[in-house]
Amino acid sequence: MAQINVSNLTFCYEGSYDNIFENVSFRIDTGWRLGFIGRNGKGKTTFLKLLMGKLEYEGSIKSPTVFEYFPFDTGDISRNTLDVIEGIHPDYELWMLCRELDLLDVDAEVLYRPFETLSNGERTKVLLALLFSRENEFLLIDEPTNHLDGEAREKIMEYLKKKKGFLLVSHDRHFLNGCVDHILALNKTNIEIQQGNFDTWQQNKKLQDEFEMAENRKLQKDIARLTEAAARTAGWSDKIEKTKFGGDGLGPKPDRGFIGHKSAKMMKRAKAVEGRISGAAEEKKKLLKNIEEEEEIKLFPLVYHKEVLIEAKDLSLSYDGKTVCSHVNFALRRGERIALAGKNGCGKSTLLKKIMGEDIETGGELRVGSGLIISYVPQDVSGLKGRLEDFAEQNGIDGTLFRALLRKLDFSRVQFEKRMEDYSQGQKKKVMLARSLCQQAHLYIWDEPLNYIDIFSRIQLENLILKYHPAMIFVEHDKAFVEKTASDVIYLQN
Incomplete structure (x- = not known):
């Protein structure tokens, strides 16, 4: 199986000051059933367009395969379904298309009906059948379940589970769990790939978030303790330094060399503590960047006067x-x-x-x-x-x-x-x-x-x-x- 290599990908839209992707690098195996998740507006559809070469970018995307995007532009939907299909891919093979429709439990008679008379589920299944009837392509499937009922989703989920070589954008957790074997997650600050389905990724993310929050609390305590120690040590150093000039002129003069040496030693210790504080602060900066803050939303429903x-x-x-x-x-x-x-x-x-x-x-x-x-x-x-x-x-x-x-x-x-x-x-x-x-x-x-x-x-x-x-x-x-x-x-x- 071949690989798609993304190296140092950087992209922003014209007129924008913020990069959507910045020095992103990862690899995708063309045999995976890959689920693609992330917040709305974070760049999922943009990334699909970058893969297809529709946008200019910095870095490189190297692929041994051709990309095919779903959903297709169907054009005039008053035409018969076969005419719509021919408009998308004139070189389609009817027998391969019928084979895929059979796997989706769709009667081939729909091909001879006007496309606009097909239900949402039938339209999606026909276009997916066309998508998978073509060979040597890596398929980019963008939210296929919108407006589909539960039965249609289950059928398409079972269908995709038996396929390979696609990247699927979906927000339906049950659907993802049923048909993907890897997750590509568009996090707040990076992109990561994990083996498994959505539940596997979510559990791993929960463990990672809990670990980072625990480390963050530990570092906060360390920084507070070290800051207090540094201030205390610096205070001692100042006091010792002042004794160099002490005495009332009647007793023995202070040993300024010894006092200076002791003061420098205390100051060196304070500097070492400050270095440890700085190191802890840098470690702290690396944490919590990808934690999704699910802010609580409030609602105040009215109470109806009857049960x-x-x-x-x-x-x-x-x-x-x-x-x-x-x-x-x-x-x-x-x-x-x-x-x-x-x-x-x-x-x-x-x-x-x-x-x-x-x-x-x-x-x-x-x-x-x-x-x-x-x-x-x-x-x-x-x-x-x-x-x-x-x-x-x-x-x-x-x-x-x-x-x-x-x-x-x-x-x-x-x-x-x-x-x-x-x-x-x-x-x-x-x-x-x-x-x-x-x-x-x-x-x-x-x-x-x-x-x-x-x-x-x-x-x-x-x-x-x-x-x-x-x-x-x-x-x-x-x-x-x-x-x-x-x-x-x-x-x-x-």
Whole structure:
């Protein structure tokens, strides 16, 4: 197996004073199933572009293989799927494509349907099948699970587990654990590679962080003790030096040579202690640089005056004259968190919209508490535009609190100066989450809140929910997040 060698890689965008990568060096084996993790905006997609030669950089990237990037630009999606595929790779082999579709449990008949009629899961699987039907390439797979339901994620995870030779960007911990054998971590100050899956990396990082924090505390104590000793020794030296000029003229004169020698000896000892202090301080500087400070986010949910906020009895929902789900029964009480699960198209988002008050045809019964104040995070955030200050004012939220929450979600201050249309999808999602967290509400409704959100921010949100127990109903396909936060899971079906 060949290797990709990255040496002294340095890169920054034009007009920026901060390097995204600075003298970075590491090696990747082309046979690995490599998971790529890191905070939003830290350079994961940028690194993929550097590998593909789309950006100029200093240093070198030497590779014996060709890179292929996913997702593809599909162009006009009203065309048949085969035409879309031919537009991407005219030299594709149909038999190899069908072989990969079979491994993904996709019927080859989808190739003869308009691409726009395929579900999100079908589109992703078709394009992954095209990706893996080509040979002698190292595959760069950028967040393939966004907008996929749990069943589709499991199928793609099992598919990737049987492949090799790819770098996978994902924020889904369960997904990473199921299909990678190495982790490439974009830390605060460096890039590191470890063998194993995400849980292995996280455990190793926890041990490293605990070791560094213990060393930091030890060095702090050493510096304080040595500083006190240096001051005490220097004080003694000064006192001894002054005795050279002591005496009242009546008794014997002080032995200035002896006193000077003793003073110099004490001063030398003080200098040695200062050297040890300096050494300890330098060692201390090397520690804690990559510790992710998961700052606590606060939430103050309102307490509803009744125990039950929402109740559904034999509920069915219809959209454009078609029944999307039926026989739905649940009750959401104060402090409970219900996760809606099921295949894409089974009515999860439709149910959330109905609770929000949209005019959607229903059967059965849905009771929503009167006077219920709801905070909503939509699935689609692509339309966000304008400046953050105007957005906060339009939504009636405190601008200072809003910005503080974004900072805790790892927004850099320079992002506050940009317009929201220039944000990444992950940054836009964080804007909507911060808005929701600024709002005092009886009920929080979140529709796929974690799409594009980095792992560390997901953990912050988990801790927030577990601490404040807000009443919530949400749709999310991150299995680890659902298992940690949901008090109940409701499965919808057609």
